[in-house]
Amino acid sequence: MSFFRKKRFFAILLLIITCTMFVFSQTFSTLLYPIHFRTEIKKHAETYNVDPLLIAAIIRVESNYKPNETSKKGALGLMQLMPETAKWINELGRLSGSMDNVMDANFNIQMGTWYVNWLLNQYDGNMVIAVAAYNAGQGNVKKWIQNGTWDGTEKNSVQIPYGETRHFVQRVLYYYHKYYKIYGVNWDKAS
Numbered sequence: 001m002s003f004f005r006k007k008r009f010f011a012i013l014l015l016i017i018t019c020t021m022f023v024f025s026q027t028f029s030t031l032l033y034p035i036h037f038r039t040e041i042k043k044h045a046e047t048y049n050v051d052p053l054l055i056a057a058i059i060r061v062e063s064n065y066k067p068n069e070t071s072k073k074g075a076l077g078l079m080q081l082m083p084e085t086a087k088w089i090n091e092l093g094r095l096s097g098s099m100d101n102v103m104d105a106n107f108n109i110q111m112g113t114w115y116v117n118w119l120l121n122q123y124d125g126n127m128v129i130a131v132a133a134y135n136a137g138q139g140n141v142k143k144w145i146q147n148g149t150w151d152g153t154e155k156n157s158v159q160i161p162y163g164e165t166r167h168f169v170q171r172v173l174y175y176y177h178k179y180y181k182i183y184g185v186n187w188d189k190a191s
Contacts, residue, residue, distance in 0.1 A: 029182045033175070036065040037078065040109045047110075048117035053183065054127060055079075055113050057175035058134065061168060067105040077103050079112030089115050128154045131172050136165040 035041070035056045045052035062080035063069035075082050081089070086102050089095070093114045097107040119130035122138065129152040133141040140162070144150040150159040154173055160166035 033178055033182055034065075035179065035183065037067075037105055037109060040106045041113075044110045044113035048113045050113050050117050050120065051127075051176075053179040054131075054172075054176055055109065055116065056179055057172045058112065058116065058131070059109070060175045061171045067108070068103060077108035077112075078105055079108050079115075081108065081111055081115070085115070086111055089118075093118075123152075126152055127176075128152060128157065128169065128173065132157075132160060132165055132169050135168040136160075136162055140165075 037059070041052050041055050041059075044050075045055055059065060059078050062075075063078045065078065067078050069078070069080065070076055071080055073082070076086065081102065083099075083102070087099055089111045090097065090099060093111070095107075095110060095114065097104070097110065101107045102111070116130060116134065119133050119138070120127065123129040123133065129141060129145070132150075132152075141150075141152075144161060145152050149161055150156060154169075157166060157169050157173075160169060
């Protein structure tokens with residue numbers, strides 16, 4: 001085979017591979033970045049007016065969709081709620097479930113979504129600050145913003161003084177943007 005034939009062969013092969021990757025990239029992406037518990041996420045996101053992809057991103061980072069997950073610090077369930085926070089959410093939100101059901105996927109997502117909505121309302125819809133407060137607590141975040149340690153933006157999230165929270169915020173936002181790119185506004189219709 002001559003040099004030009006080989007070159008043409010590899011160009012055609014590269015074109016076929018590129019086209020195949022493009023066609024299957026959506027399917028491949030949904031396999032790499034799945035969203036589980038869609039029905040529950042959609043239901044509670046609609047109820048509490050929260051972006052469902054944000055809830056999915058928080059769940060991905062907190063528990064990687066493992067409903068019976070318990071952290072070393074004692075955080076519970078898919079959305080990794082601390083027992084005291086879960087009790088406060090259940091009381092303040094007047095939710096219908098019992099604290100005995102905090103590990104139930106549906107109830108855990110309901111509590112976590114209610115809490116994200118509450119945080120978004122506290123921070124005028126600023127998703128980045130709400131995500132930081134979800135992890136570090138409202139008092140810490142308020143202190144960082146008031147004393148100028150962090151300005152509450154994604155761009156300057158490297159200024160968050162707690163490494164765990166900085167990493168949490170960056171990972172949640174990474175998955176949120178990734179989910180949005182893959183699933184877009186029709187996330188609940190994708191298989």
